[in-house]
Amino acid sequence: MFFVFQGFxxxxxxxxxxxxxxxxxxxxxxxxxxxxxxxxxAAGRAMEHLGLKGVLSVRIGxxxxxxxxxxxxxxxxxxxxxxxxxxxxxxxKLTILS
Amino acid sequence: xxxxxxxxxxxxxxFPGSNCDTDCQAALNSFPGxxxxxxxxxxxxxxxxxxxxxxxxFSYGDYLRCGSIARFSPIMGAxxxxxxxxxxxLGICNGFQILCEAGLLPGTLMRNRGLLFRCEHQHLSVEYxxxxxxxxxxxxxxxxxxxxxxxxxxxxxxxxxRELNANNQVLLRYADAxxxxxxxxxxxxxxxxxxxxxxxxxxxxxxxxxxxRVCDALLGGTDGRAIFQSILDxxxxxxxxxx
Numbered sequence: 001m002f003f004v005f006q007g008f009x010x011x012x013x014x015x016x017x018x019x020x021x022x023x024x025x026x027x028x029x030x031x032x033x034x035x036x037x038x039x040x041x042a043a044g045r046a047m048e049h050l051g052l053k054g055v056l057s058v059r060i061g062x063x064x065x066x067x068x069x070x071x072x073x074x075x076x077x078x079x080x081x082x083x084x085x086x087x088x089x090x091x092x093k094l095t096i097l098s
Numbered sequence: 099x100x101x102x103x104x105x106x107x108x109x110x111x112x113f114p115g116s117n118c119d120t121d122c123q124a125a126l127n128s129f130p131g132x133x134x135x136x137x138x139x140x141x142x143x144x145x146x147x148x149x150x151x152x153x154x155x156f157s158y159g160d161y162l163r164c165g166s167i168a169r170f171s172p173i174m175g176a177x178x179x180x181x182x183x184x185x186x187x188l189g190i191c192n193g194f195q196i197l198c199e200a201g202l203l204p205g206t207l208m209r210n211r212g213l214l215f216r217c218e219h220q221h222l223s224v225e226y227x228x229x230x231x232x233x234x235x236x237x238x239x240x241x242x243x244x245x246x247x248x249x250x251x252x253x254x255x256x257x258x259x260r261e262l263n264a265n266n267q268v269l270l271r272y273a274d275a276x277x278x279x280x281x282x283x284x285x286x287x288x289x290x291x292x293x294x295x296x297x298x299x300x301x302x303x304x305x306x307x308x309x310x311r312v313c314d315a316l317l318g319g320t321d322g323r324a325i326f327q328s329i330l331d332x333x334x335x336x337x338x339x340x341x
Contacts, residue, residue, distance in 0.1 A: 035253070038213050038287070083170070086163055086199065088206040089253060 023068050024097040025076055029085045030061035061090075106333050108134040108149040111177070111193075113168045118154035118190065118310060125310040125322065126151070129330055139171040148333045149186045150177055152193025154246070154308060164207065164249045165195035174200055186230055186329060187302040191247055194294075194304030203297055203304045204262065205254030207247075211287025215248040219319075220285055220307055222293050223273035226266040229296050230332030231303040234324055240277040241270075241321040243307040245285060250306040252288035252295075262295055270294035270305055 031037045037059050044058035064084055066076065076094055085092040108126050112119045119136055126134035126149075134151075137144065144150055157168035168174075174196075181187045181202055189197040197203045210216060224232060224239040235241075254262065262268050271291040274283040279291040286306075294305030309322030 035208075036211075036287075038209055038211055042213055083166065084162070086166065086206055088198075088255070089208060 021070070022098075023066075023071060023076075025066045025068070026095045026097060027064040027066065027076075027080045027084050028061060028093045028095070029064070029080075029090050030092075031059060032089055032091055035089045104131065104334070104337060106132045106149065106330055107147045108132060108151060109137040109144055109147040110134055110151045110153055111139055111173055112136050112153075113139045113155070113157035113171060113196075115157040115159055115168075116153050116155035116192070118192075118308065121308075122151050122153045122190065122310045125313040125326060128313060129326060131334075132330060137173065139168070139173045142172050142176055144173070144176040144180050144185075147180070147185065148337070149188065149329060150180055152177070152187070152189040152196050153310075154191030154193060157192055157196065160192075160249075163199070164192060165197075165199040168192075168196045169199040178202065181297070181299075181302050184299065184301050186333065188231065188329065189302070189304040190308055190310065191245075191250075191306055194306055195249065197302060197304045202302050203295060204258045205252055205295070207249050207306070208251040208253050209249050210247070210251055210285070213248075215246075216250070216285045217246040218244065218285070220245045220293075221273050221275050221277070221283065222270045222307060223277045223279055225268050225271055228266065229269060229300045229303065230336075231296065231325060231329055232269050233332055234328035238277055240273060240275065241324065242312070242319055243309050243321055244311050244319075245307050247286070247306055250286040250288065252292040252306075254289065259289060262292075263290075265298060267295050267298065267300075268292055269296055269303065270307070 040058040040060045044055045047055050080092045080094050110119050110122045123134045126132050195207045198206045219242055222241045222243055224235045227235050227237050270293040271279045272284045272293050273279045284291045293307055296303045309325045312319035312322040
């Protein structure tokens, strides 16, 4: 009887897409192209000051690494949109690593 | 029949990291007939309050973005509900940032143009007086109210900005002592010198300057009182009309 049960769960794990699985993801948040990024401009000036020639653009964003057990991609998109980025001035990119 | 004394009840929301909450409470309680209370952000009801204040500070350490985490505090459901029923909501500095993050006001507040935290006296020009927050002021009046922020540069897309202007939702702009809204008088790079805006329904007001800090001559000024007086007079009038 015990073995029958174990076999049942293995089947569920393999075929149900909603079954909790560990997920690693990275959310990259960047200021939208049209938005002035004063911190990026200041960092760019410092690069020139250090001798780097031809600095055309520097944009500073955020990278957020997430490990989560039992979430799906749609939920992560929701979190990235509502919490991790401000859609008024920022774009995000969600990358699922594993 | 017993005499009914009208008390104006104000809630000052305290988030972890708020630091202007007791200043707001003290400023409000310095007016007669006002009862201002601190309400912890984990509360879920704001029933019975005439005014809700989201004070300045650094809620959640300004982690992620200013106001982005406070926006999801349990109390925000009640703030949203109150705002939708016409209760007056005032967001000062970090409170303004929270209201923008929550979508109760359009646009957002970005890093100051010069990257510096600006903590100084600032002149403001009163742009529109047809709201409960500015009804006691005069159009073009110059107020001296301090600012203290690193992320106060107001931004909204072109369509939103057009709408704000068309609907007279810009209530205060950064100006010089003569009320001229020049670029030199703009401390943080805000679009069109915007210092404070209200919602389409005119019952939610957010501003970066701190009126609660200039409500007592001992503290260097009283120009903030005009804003609170407007709010309290508007509330009194509304409740009188209701009775």
